Amino acid sequence: MTVEQIGSEGKDQFPIGMRVLAVDDDPTCLLLLGTLLRRCQYHVTTTSQAKTALKMLRENKNKFDLVISDVHMPDMDGFKLLEHVGLEMDLPVIMLSANGDTKLVMKGITHGACDYLLKPVRIEELQNIWQHVVRRKKKDRCNSGSKDKPHPDSGEAAGIGNVDNNGKLNKKRKDQNEDEDDERDENGHDNEDPSAQKKPRVVWSVELHRKFVAAVNQLGIDKAVPKKILELMNVEKLTRENVASHLQKFRLYLKRISCVANQQANMAAALGTADSAYLRMGSLNGLGNFHTLAGSDQLHNAAFRSFPPSGVLGRLNTPAGLGIRGLPSPGTIQLGHVQNSGNPTNDLSKLQSFVPGNHNTNILQGMPMSLELDRLQHNKSVGHIGELPTTDSTTVFPGSGNLVDARITGFSNNPLLGVTSNSLMLEGSSQQATSHTSVSAIGFQNGNALSDFTSIAPASNQLQDSKAGSQGQASPINCNAGQIIRSAPQEWNAPRKDAPYQSHASINSSIPINSAMIQLGQCLDRNNSIFHRTTDLDSVGPLNFVDPLSIKHGEGDNSIMEPSVIEKEGYLMFQPRPHGSHVPDNIGSLEDLASAMMKQEGGCNGYSLRTSI
């Protein structure tokens, strides 16, 4: 065997001397395989342990051209090994198994195997495996040459939606990498593309990956293209190919994790984004997956959807209805926008965005929430709520936005979350939410998160109180939301003009949030009305509860808060308690709400709600 020829220029001798790593726990099969491979004049290394194989590969990626591995192994699943090799080394991997079930073969392909052989393997089959190595190199070369690697990009894009493509993409990536490796040794000149040239393999450290994820989140998993990600990440010496390759793997990973996460993510994304941020969040949805927002996919969509079409939304938009004086109609629009994204999370974020700038709008902000709530009902993921207008003005919301996010995650139980956002002011910053707490998310797990509010109340200037987030209905989203939110710049903090106000708001929100959350979800329909109400403090009429709330609201910092704010709260709380959870049912009684909330909050008492009621 011309071992020497391997690696470098063994091209002419290739496939002779191709370096193969064979892994199989069955000694009989391994001996046979090794012998067969040697007969094909490859350079063979055998091991019966997958872990050993990985170790060898990690020690020196360039030591091997191809890996052949059994599927069923005691120490590590063959597919896992396949994934590792694909992710870390990008070498072609051939799966081997006595089981030729279509499902298994498919699994192999989706995990990135470039071939799947059945045992007992014949020498004829092995004589051709070198083609996989060549194919990869060729792709790399072609890609490199063109500077623009269409494959990876397209592959990635395709990969997103298509598992098979991913598999292929992996191959391509592997090819590319291999090619790069080759290039390193041989001619780097072929490709002007720097990526094609020998480049030290990029190690995706935690930091780097975090940046990557943030960038993807920002762009939205569906829209994240390597080039943009690269720009966003702004890391030196990172090439588009690196990013592309990593993105592909990332997508594969995403696909594998549950789709619930997606839903959650969506929510988070939706919630988190403030203004534009929100919008982005929507796109991030993909990211949400990671975070696993509470998945109220439905909520998002529902909520969002409702906006534009529903009268509710209309209400919001209408200044009158909104009561939000400043309500950013654009914000609302955005909401609608969000919906399109289809990801609940997206929507949420959008919601948040709309608020920007409404001071009075607090109510408004709340309003959208209510709208959302309606929708949210379906979705637990209230997440939307976070959206609440970030308007800095009084509306504490901006902060709420965050909360919302948090909540969204938590929502799963309570659609209310959306509602709370109003009070929470979550809107603005998803980040805030995160910071705050995820309050929502955390707190609320069951919607009762109100308790979280309490925390808010005390202080808060910050509506941000993510505490309100406690409304967070329970969801882990908090974390996620937080993440997403992070991306969304939250004005939430900034706006607070009045600190007191803010806190006030927060408090209010917190309380209502819980109840609201709960109720919101339930009452979604009601929300509309409520929502409507909140905007107009004056007009509060229909919702009984609303009124009281709004009024009282002020108690805390109320002073600062504008009536609109109050309204919000009242409104939030009132969301008809669909669940009947803590908050007294329907709105009818603010008091109930307040008490319900209070209970939950525990500390909320301080909230004016109660008093106000």
Add this chain to the structure above:
Amino acid sequence: MERNPMRRQLAIMRQSLFDQGHVDEQFVQLEELQDDANPNFVEEVVTLYYRDSARIILNIEQALERKPFDFRKLDAYMHQFKGSSSSIGAKKVKAESTLFREYCKSGNGEGCMRSFQQLKKEYATLRKKLGAYFQLARQAGPVETASRPK
């Protein structure tokens, strides 16, 4: 000592292995891998097989003693066993393993037990025959790669 009669006998023995369905085409593959550098390759592989598969057989036996049957585990063992058996071309053994797995999949404990008994029989028979074959082969000296039975 005349090799011819021995060789002839060896050839006959070999042929009967195929004719009786104990081994299949894969066995020929093993033979083809045998060369000057690897003069006893086939015997080596078969020996390794019997050594390693004995362990699996034992596992299966133990698993069959525990009731109720853990079909998933039984199937996993058998899958492994089948893989190695097919690698050496043990045709009847492989067929019986497939049957065993079918029974596992359908949760047929009785079928599993019956099939396993049959499998052990075939397994033992093959071992005996191959043992005799290799012994003769060693005595007969290097065996040229005989023409395929087909």
